[in-house]
Amino acid sequence: MKFARQVLAGPPDSVSPGGGAEIRYILKSSGGDLTHAVCPAGEVAPTHELPELDEGYFVLGGSGEIWRRYQGREGIIALRPGRFVWMPRGTQFQYRANQGTSLVFLVVVLPSWRRELFNIVDTGPWSVGAAGVSPASELSEDYWLSGDLPRHPDYTAPDNSEIRLLGGVENGSLAHCILRPGMCSFPVRHRSIYEVWYVVGGHGEVWRSDPEGPERVDLLWPGVAVDIPAGTTFQFRTTGYEGLQLVLLSIPRWPGTDEAIRLPTGRWQH
Numbered sequence: 001m002k003f004a005r006q007v008l009a010g011p012p013d014s015v016s017p018g019g020g021a022e023i024r025y026i027l028k029s030s031g032g033d034l035t036h037a038v039c040p041a042g043e044v045a046p047t048h049e050l051p052e053l054d055e056g057y058f059v060l061g062g063s064g065e066i067w068r069r070y071q072g073r074e075g076i077i078a079l080r081p082g083r084f085v086w087m088p089r090g091t092q093f094q095y096r097a098n099q100g101t102s103l104v105f106l107v108v109v110l111p112s113w114r115r116e117l118f119n120i121v122d123t124g125p126w127s128v129g130a131a132g133v134s135p136a137s138e139l140s141e142d143y144w145l146s147g148d149l150p151r152h153p154d155y156t157a158p159d160n161s162e163i164r165l166l167g168g169v170e171n172g173s174l175a176h177c178i179l180r181p182g183m184c185s186f187p188v189r190h191r192s193i194y195e196v197w198y199v200v201g202g203h204g205e206v207w208r209s210d211p212e213g214p215e216r217v218d219l220l221w222p223g224v225a226v227d228i229p230a231g232t233t234f235q236f237r238t239t240g241y242e243g244l245q246l247v248l249l250s251i252p253r254w255p256g257t258d259e260a261i262r263l264p265t266g267r268w269q270h
Contacts, residue, residue, distance in 0.1 A: 003208050003216055003232075008036055008223035018120045019128070020045025020095070026225045027196045031251040032110040032172050034196045034225065039064060039095065039103040047094040047124035048087075052117045054169045055093075056086045056108035058247060060200065064103040066095040067125050068142070075142020076125065079103060082149035084166040084174060094124035106198065108249055110171040149176055158260040159185035159235075160270070166247075173253040177246040179204065184237035187266025191259050194251045195228040201245030206236040207267035217267065220244060235266035 004027055012022035021037040039045060041062075048055075057066070057079070064079040070091040077085065079095065087093050097103035145167060153162040160183070166174035177197075179185060197206070199220045206226055209215035211233065218226055220236070228234055238244040 003210075003214075003229070004225075004227040005218050006225045008225070012038075016045065017115065017118050018046035019043075026106075026198055027227055028112055029194060029196070029227070029251065030112055031194055032108060032249065033112050034198060034249050035107040035109065035113075037105050037107050039097040039105075041097050041102050042099045044096040044126045044128050045094055046120045046128050047092055047122070049090075049092045049119045049121045050087070050117060051090055051119070053113065054087065054089050054108075054110040054171055055091075056084065056110075056166075056168065056172075056174060057095075058084045058106045058108075058166055058174055059103070060106060061104035062097060062101040064095055064097040064101075066093060068093045068144075069123075070144075073142065073144065075140050075144070077141055077143055077146060079105070083146065084148075085146040086167055086169060088145070088169050092121060092123060094126060096126055106247060108172060108174060110169065110251065153178075155257065158257055158262045159188045161185055168250075168253045170253055172249060172251045175248045175250070175254065176200075177248050179236065179238050179244045181238050181241055181243055184268050184270040185235050186270055187233060187235040187263040188260045189233045189263060190228065190230055191261065192230050193254060193259055194230050196225060196249040196251075197228065198225045198247045198249075199223065199245070200247055202238060202242045203240035204236055204238045204244040207234060209233040209267075215267075220246075233263060233266070235268060235270075237268055237270075 164176040
């Protein structure tokens with residue numbers, strides 16, 4: 001089993017079709033992708049429609065708005081740090097960054113993104129290139145399949161980290177994980193889930209071990225991503241003065257705490 005690791009750095013890898021966001025790839029898999037996107041201040045993206053793909057956004061910085069239409073349901077909500085929003089396949093959606101602040105967000109695509117599955121349609125509340133135009137007054141706020149990073153954990157994971165749920169769809173889900181300063185997790189193994197971890201705060205290390213052979217230890221800091229293939233034994237720990245914060249993408253959707261099996265031994269004492 002080959003373990004993946006990626007460091008977010010350098011110029012963008014591409015621009016989203018039709019413009020709207022600079023794209024930096026994080027990690028790709030057959031089941032889904034995690035991507036870093038930046039919509040420049042005042043930019044308006046074209047309206048997207050993905051008949052065969054699910055998408056989810058988690059905002060890291062800046063502010064903006066997103067409009068969504070799905071099966072007769074339509075509304076706009078603000079985008080701000082800590083907010084997540086999901087667009088199940090078939091949704092039409094359009095986003096923009098506010099004036100004076102670039103919108104920075106993680107993008108989940110389920111399954112893996114392909115250009116032929118991406119459509120631009122001539123609808124939506126904003127004209128591309130007409131930054132600063134207010135949305136139509138008849139469109140109300142709609143918080144369906146969206147929310148904000150919870151102040152308190154939803155639960156403590158079997159590895160002893162704090163988990164805050166960030167929603168999802170059948171094919172995948174997001175969570176925010178914190179391992180407090182000075183802590184080392186319990187070693188665990190997932191039964192069936194493939195995960196991608198993206199570091200958004202703090203510093204640490206992760207140990208991953210394939211039951212059939214290779215193992216490795218990787219340093220973690222903001223902008224680093226690693227994967228946890230199903231069946232991998234893993235353990236992680238903080239190494240700095242602040243908690244290690246991760247955004248976790250689970251493919252398919254996280255089924256519950258029974259998915260993780262706690263193990264008696266790992267790389268480090270906990």
